[in-house]
Amino acid sequence: MTDSKKKNEISVLNGRVKLFQPEKGFRTSIDSVMLAAACPARKGDNILDMGCGVGSVGLCVFSRVRDIILTGIDVQNLSIELAIKNAKANDVNAKFILSDVREYKVDNVDRYDHIVCNPPYMGLGKHLVSPNAHKALSNGHIDEDIEIEDWVSAALRLLKSGGCFTMIHRADTVDRIIKAMGKSFGAIEIIPLWPKVGFDAKRVIIRAIKDRKTPMKLHYGIVLHEPCGKYTSKADEILRDGRGLYVEN
Numbered sequence: 001m002t003d004s005k006k007k008n009e010i011s012v013l014n015g016r017v018k019l020f021q022p023e024k025g026f027r028t029s030i031d032s033v034m035l036a037a038a039c040p041a042r043k044g045d046n047i048l049d050m051g052c053g054v055g056s057v058g059l060c061v062f063s064r065v066r067d068i069i070l071t072g073i074d075v076q077n078l079s080i081e082l083a084i085k086n087a088k089a090n091d092v093n094a095k096f097i098l099s100d101v102r103e104y105k106v107d108n109v110d111r112y113d114h115i116v117c118n119p120p121y122m123g124l125g126k127h128l129v130s131p132n133a134h135k136a137l138s139n140g141h142i143d144e145d146i147e148i149e150d151w152v153s154a155a156l157r158l159l160k161s162g163g164c165f166t167m168i169h170r171a172d173t174v175d176r177i178i179k180a181m182g183k184s185f186g187a188i189e190i191i192p193l194w195p196k197v198g199f200d201a202k203r204v205i206i207r208a209i210k211d212r213k214t215p216m217k218l219h220y221g222i223v224l225h226e227p228c229g230k231y232t233s234k235a236d237e238i239l240r241d242g243r244g245l246y247v248e249n
Contacts, residue, residue: 012056014240016063018089019056020082028056030224030239031203035118035168036060037238037245038191038205043067045113048158050101050151051075055083055094057116062092064242070094071112073104101154102146111160117167119151148173152180161211171201178206178216186212191246192221205245219246 011018012033019028036057041047045068049058052072062070072083072094083096097104106112148169155165165185169177171192178188185208192201201221222245224235237243 012239013060013063013242016242017056017059019054019059019086020089021054022078022082028054031168032056032118033060033239034193034203034222034245035116035166035205036064037243038168038207038247039114039116039166040164040207040244040247041065041068041114045069046110047071047114047116048073048112050115050117050154050158051119052083052096053079053118055086055096057118058094059086059090059092060242061116062090062094064244072096073099073101075100100146102150104154104158106158111163112158113160113163115155115159115163115165117151117155117165119148119167119169120146121170148176149180152177156181156184156210159210163210164207165210166205166207168203168205171204174204174206181208185210187214188216189219189246190216191219194221194223196225196227197223207246 008021008023009018010021010028012028021028039047039061041061043065047058047061047068047070049055049070049072052058052074055072058070058072062068070092074080074083075098077098080096080098087094087096151167159165167177174190181188187209189207191205191207193203193205194201222234223232226232231239238245
């Protein structure tokens, strides 16, 4: 194997999930693994990885909950090609489709039990635009008119009644996400990801149920790193051992 091939292959969950990455652009991070851990899927559930990239989130869900029905959609052809390759590398029977989340449609009977979503975090004008088109699009720079509200609206359209939507995003977008959910989602759970003890959360996972009226819950969350920089034991249980995050394993 050449050095370039090695560089573009990683593994997560202590080697249980192998992933081919693009040579340049967005690469899988711990956000994908944390999001997958928070998806409360069960055997036989129909799951959509919305904005799937190379398939990281859905494949990590599959490693914890076998026999799910996995579909991924993404607007980038390269991502879909790599997601298909990754599914084969992990012996997972999944379907990956080239589509804009705002245009993807299913029949009522084919709506999903779960949707997981790791959308672009950076809006246009927030920082310098990457000269690499693949990375720029992953960060939300090229398709600049897609907003958080579009992702929530797509989830509402594609979920079954009683289905679960799980999203990871910046902590400073919580108000927009909850506002976008309106009265269509309930049982909203907020799970902060604290970088270290004493530091503000930069990321949050938000989980909600379509057509549910249960009150909101703010979880304690999880501290990711010890003061020395290594992962905490709780983070390690998720990132290495594949345990769920506020779900029944």
